[in-house]
Amino acid sequence: MSEQGERALEVERKYALPEGVEMPDLRELGSISEPRTDTLVADYHDTAELTLSAARTTLRHRSGGADAGWHLKTRAKGDARHEVRLPGTRRHVPAELRAEVAEVLQTRALLPVVRLITTRTTTELLDDAGVARAEIVFDEVDGRVLRPGVNRHVQWVEAEVELVGDEPEETFADVEKVLFGAGLQRSPWASKLAHVLDGVEPATRPDMDAPAIRAVAWVMGTHVGRLQSLETGVWEDAPDAVHQARVAARRMRSILQIFGSVFERDRQRALRQELRWAGAMLGGARDAEVLIEEFSNLLDGLDSDQIVGPVHDRIMDGLRARHGDAHTEVRGELTGERWDGLLAELAEFVADPPSGKRSGRADDVLVALAQKSVNRVQERFETAKADPEEDENWHDVRKAAKAARYAYELLAELGHESAEDERRKWKAVASTLGEMQDARLLADELEVFEQQARDAGEPLETYRTLAGRLATMHDEALSTGRRLVTELI
Template identity: 35%
Template sequence: MPERHLEIEQKYDAGADFVLPDLGGLPGAESAADPEVVELHASYFDTPDLRLAAHGITLRRRRGGADAGWHLKMPAGPDSRQELRAPLGRPRVVPARLAGLVAAYTRGAPLDPVATLETRRTVVRLYGADGAMLAEVADDQVTGRDARGSADGQAQRWREIEVELGDGPADLLKAAGKRLRKAGARRAKSSSKLGRLLGDAIVPSEAARARAVCKGRLVAAIDNGKGPATTGDAVMAYLAAQVEAVVRFDPKARLAEDDAVHRMRVAVRRIRSALKAYRPVLDEERTEPLEPELKWLAAVLGEVRDCEVLRMRFKDRLDGASPNWLDDLAHQERTAYRRLNASLKEPRYFALLDELDRLVAEPPLAEAAARKARKELPELVTRSWNRMGRAYASIAIAEDAEVARHETRKAAKRARYAAELAMPVLGVAAKRVAKDAKRIQEVLGGYQDGVIAMEFLKAAAARTRNPAEAFDLGVLYGWERCAAETARDRLSVTWSQTLGPAF
């Protein structure tokens, strides 16, 4: 597992005559160390069309300084990036683990050197009263060269100041920036040295441009009064956001970050639900082939998620205890993660991502897509709600009530996501429908989670030879059975409290 580091920093452009101001008196800072000079040599890697840079991602191999090695930086929020590190290794061979983390962007394209940077860095570190390193201010003299085959290799030179937060408070970063600007520095136009060097060569992908267009059309139609939003505008804006979420959570899921698999899976489910609930808006010839592939990906993610849910559920029940049988669950979760990571390397997965990009870049809109959203969406949301209602009614008469409950839960998810899609257009009315459908989904989800937990505990009890452990498993089984039955019995009350669509 690569070493991780959350980098919070701000960059400033500075002229050749810029003088670094006195940094004393910044919030929490008691002292500043003497300046330290280091020479840094970095090679940046990307695909030939600079896919990583287009998404604000940098991958480099750097020599010099205390953190020499491979560095992968991915956006994590305003002024922050998640940095993952690996040892220096071989100069032109990207560590497999880091290459895997950006595979959703590269999709099999080679990672080659695209730029080299040589930096003479003068570092001043700020310390608090307790000796903690609060921030690091780096004055960088940079020489950069475009290393792509078609580039002329002409050197570019510039100076920039970086302020990276350590253990200091957020207002230290703000105060340092204010002092630097007062001394003549300017907030940098680019968030990375690579971005500054390659400039206009870094362009958003066709899919990224299409996502921005989808969102822009809907916002313009609703917020800026530039005409009524069409149903196609609403559907494509929603699909574009979910496709973006799948790719964004891909590296987080590979790293087993908290809730990442769940959120990636939800994005996949939302795409599936939208394609089903809004069939009249989309060309089925284009969308139907996506269904088995999305179902496959959801299942791979679901295997991990089921283990995560059980682990969290038992952790709450056990109140800190860690019995031996829990090791079996930990092993299952590790195995599921291995299968997930293997699946996310398959050409099948990359082909699905390509088709999802194409879905957004070349919207497969049917005739209904041109109709006014405010008129068409209520009917489509109501149709999903009614489908859920029929599924719920079938529970009482079904030969297999378990299957009927499962189908009702799936229908509740579809109704919820159909209403969520319509919320930007229909507002509060759609929000209420989504909320009601979510309540039904969660009650049935609580029941299903209890059933799955019971099955695991029953299997664990059958394997154990320890009477005390068997007794504890029996107690847990009883708890889970009570929880499942309570959720099941709450369903009718929850249903009676829903109002249904009222558009």
């Protein structure tokens, strides 16, 4: 996560080989190396809107050859491009490279958009001491667009000349005498990616008339982008980053739970399970953040004469230590294979979603599935009313209300006219019952701190004052939540 990457200025020109034209004998240039042939497989990543391509920027992961790994190339002057390289086999886009183009991307998701398979023959132009001056490559390229519904598969051959080190650009002229003499021409394409994407339009936001699978995948993609954009912030423990990353994971898991039937069952279930893991992994640090904030507010709300003993230090020092330990665990997971696999699978899933048993227009399929989420709220509400003293039942109502909120949030993003009103209503229910749940969790934590204070022989009055306030908060939130649910069902 903290790698800076190798930076270089790439100075390169590309050449097309018209039909019938072959590479010349490069020995005409002078001393050269023995040719080396490699097979390169490169996956290019961009947003659905092709944001990076519009900025003449390329981001790829390539296997094979001497510089396998991740490469980000951005514009420079003339034939030059700035390049950042990160070696390794990480499957998902490294946060370090995404940060390089964060201003262009904002929170858009980076997805695999093109795969290139290249058979490359490399010959080095050498100086009198046998040191490379330039690389001359002949590429046989097979390129395919990965977007569903885009049947774009092209094959071609081309050549490239890349200067090595401080080799002057006049060397291009020497090489081009031989290349042009054999019939090669300057390529009309700035990059291989531009060649493959020729004629491919940026994707546009779907609406309720779009196929249901495309509509859900698009909204999923907005949350994938948020999660990707938050990775560095989570690593650095930036304010609210862990919280928002956990929210993104929970939203995606909820979307798959409610609308999962539009996707292939086994794959969406496996993804849901990994999102559950991610939410739990982030949960320790996030829960500590919430406890720090809530206890700080509670203590600040007391009069000075109500704080007896070292209550503030005992609670806040203990929670800060817990948060530090939890964040260390999060950092360990961010560098692990499971996190890498989750982010890679999310990008691949959104880029090319696997079809499930439910299909049709979003308006025909998704509205009915959203209504089912409301039905689940009603079922859990009936259970809770039958045993109103059991807080866990009300927590289940809250989770169902949050799912309904996310369901109508998705419909609202697709332009459904009444979905925003429904989203706001279920958000109010989930938020209010969330306050009840928070009060219960705070009370449980308070008991632990009170016992620690008792064992240390410290005064207990403040803990009992806080316990009374939390009990009131719990009961008021539960009463309001019950009323809101009753009004909606």
